[in-house]
Amino acid sequence: MMLNRRQFVAASAATGFGWPLLASAQAIDSAKILCGFPAGGTTDAVSRRVAEKLQSSGYAKVALVDNKAGAGGRIAVEELKRSPADGSVLLLTPAAMITLYPHIYTKLAYRIEDVTPVSTACRIVFGFGVGPGVPESVKNIKDYLAWAKAHPEGAMYGSPGAGSPPHFIGALLSKESGVDLRHVPYRGSAPGIQDLLGGQVGAMSSPIGDYLPHLKGGKLRLLATSGATRSRFTPDVQTYAEQGFKSLTMSEWYGFFMPGKASPETVQRAAAAIRAAVASPDVVEAFAGLGFEAGANTPAEMAKAVREENIAWGPIVKQVGFTPEN
Incomplete structure (x- = not known):
């Protein structure tokens, strides 16, 4: 049901994004990556590694991580929904917050349409x-x-x-x-x-x-x-x-999202920066130390994965019979 290793590696190796695109665009004054989990955890570690690269690559003059922990990662997604769609705010989250949670929480404060897929960062x-x-x-x-x-x-x-x-x-x-x-x-x-x-x-x-x-x-x-x-x-x-x-048989990717109203141009520029960051040897090594396979894909490929995995989770949730109340 999940993005398999072959698809993930193939997507990561695809061309089309890179440093030249960043060099031709003006850097954002300040960018932040929303992280739905506490500082010191694996999601936070991935966020900080990429934030460092976003700053050094010229995507943003300053790039920071903003930990919005709580509610199993939902608070950060809700924060992204309310954020400006100008490329200054991104969310890094495990896929489940977007693909699985809609099947679990009947009063979820966001929909899949409220976020825009940018690129995956790693797989576990x-x-x-x-x-x-x-x-x-x-x-x-x-x-x-x-x-x-x-x-x-x-x-x-x-x-x-x-x-x-x-x-x-x-x-x-x-x-x-x-x-x-x-x-x-x-x-x-x-x-x-x-x-x-x-x-x-x-x-x-x-x-x-x-x-x-x-x-x-x-x-x-x-x-x-x-x-x-x-x-x-x-x-x-x-x-x-x-x-x-x-x-x-199941795996999960961690991916970057922007607010749902982000323009294609804004999304593509962020995807280029993330792709370059994730391909950096020091980032690949750091991710491996956490048990992650580093790898990026295109916004279209990530959007396809979101749709397919959201559909796949439905029968699994029904089979298990889980609701937040139990």
Whole structure:
């Protein structure tokens, strides 16, 4: 359902945007990137890396990140909707805020039409990890499900938030396996990973970058990843599909948006700057350290992905039966 790696890499390699376009245009006095999550998180880190490049490239004389955290990223989208459409305000957000949330929140304060796709920045896959609360004999998803069935008191998994893609992966795993896995929502990945390390929660469904710092020391074990193929960051870890759960193949991109009334010329100029930023070797390396695959695409390609993924999320939400109230 999500933009796959081949499409993502192909889009990233496409030509048409670059530094020459920026050099011929006058820099904006001040630009800001809205980030719907707290400073210090992965979304914030991506925002700041690109902001640095927007300033140094000549897109803006000053480029800053404005953290509008809260409501699972919705506050930042609402702020973008109210912002001027002159290129001075962009939003970086995981795709779910735009593609998934309309299926979950009946009183969402924005519509897909209220934002204009500019370019993707990176892609992630999700992982299912366990910590000291689960025996070391558990090596893969089937081991975990057998253990969870035999120990229902410990059959809990955390996620970065209720209604997030990692939450849905865990919920689908529970439904398809027939094993009752209770969801523990956190306000972001960081507190969930801390509880996973401490044994307060046995398992976690989260972006794989959250686990990487803890895998080498053996503090956490990654049982599965959600990509169509194994992640280059964890090549020894099998995918869900390899372990018999093909419907759990899922990835997510982080993308830049502008207000819905932004002109094509304004969008194209920002897309050029973002494409150049994301292609910078230091940015590629920094993203890899977070478990992200760097990559940009065109506004048209991103708009197509938004439409297709919004349609694809509908039946998944219905199958899981999730509403914010439960």
